[in-house]
Amino acid sequence: MSKRQNSKHKIDRRLGVNLWGRAKSPINKREYGPGQHGQRRKKPTDYGIQLMAKQKLKGYYGNIGERQFRRYYAEAVRRRGDTGDLLLELLERRLDTVIYRMKFVATVFAARQFVSHGHIKVNGKRVTIPSYSVKDGDVIEVKDKSKQLEVVVVATQLNERDVPDYVEVDHKAMKGSFVRGPKPTDIPYPVQMEPNLVVEYYSR
Structure with a gap:
């Protein structure tokens, strides 16, 4: 570790x-x-x-x-x-932060590992850099082979936090988009x- x-x-x-x-x-x-x-x-x-x-x-x-x-x-x-x-x-534009906000994973540490292991695509292309800066309108999705992973299924069902307004997500499709850069008051x-x-x- x-x-x-x-x-x-x-x-x-x-x-x-x-x-x-x-x-x-x-x-x-x-x-x-x-x-x-x-x-x-x-x-x-x-x-x-x-x-x-x-x-x-x-x-x-x-x-x-x-x-x-x-x-x-x-x-x-x-x-x-x-x-x-x-x-x-x-x-907030970091890719690992965005998938954490989308509730694809339970923690920011899991988000970094999830991206590094190649489970995430941005605009249809696999990205393995957790610090990758997401732009307005970018589409982020979990790879097809990774959508049924237990860590993802469990995370989407957690009630500890909500998805903020500056990202949109469809948990059935395991896909979402970064709508806009947030203001400090928007960040939960x-x-x-x-x-x-x-x-x-x-x-x-």
Whole structure:
């Protein structure tokens, strides 16, 4: 098991939030951090608050690596508009995020693996890059041979979350489309995200 995959079980407790709103989150049982010093609470500094905001956002999207996450920030800065809003939109356009939103898989980690293993097609062509940026109107579908996989069938039936308005999906056909880039208020985060603090962190 990779370090990234293994860390997903600890992210919630380290951050002290139920990041994905799942019933099985360990934070539901123990609302303090891991380790012998986990129950100590210190007043965070401004830097600590900004760092926590960045870690929450990185963690939510599958614990994205720092180098890649910084590239998303740089791209958001380059574009015209609110940097924080653009950062969220870029993250929501990731292919693994889109199939997670479409409920083809249960978790963002499963989404990354599902794409990497070649189960997804975009506009009729197989794509194996989880960070592939989906464009408005792109059609995303599960390959015919993968539509009956248990992980897919179970995920579509989960009641933990709903499909947001900026994607359309037909679970019978296992096919959907990315309608538009979302605004921050459109994104169904189970916890409050603070992209403005992430911008402040990188602007230091």
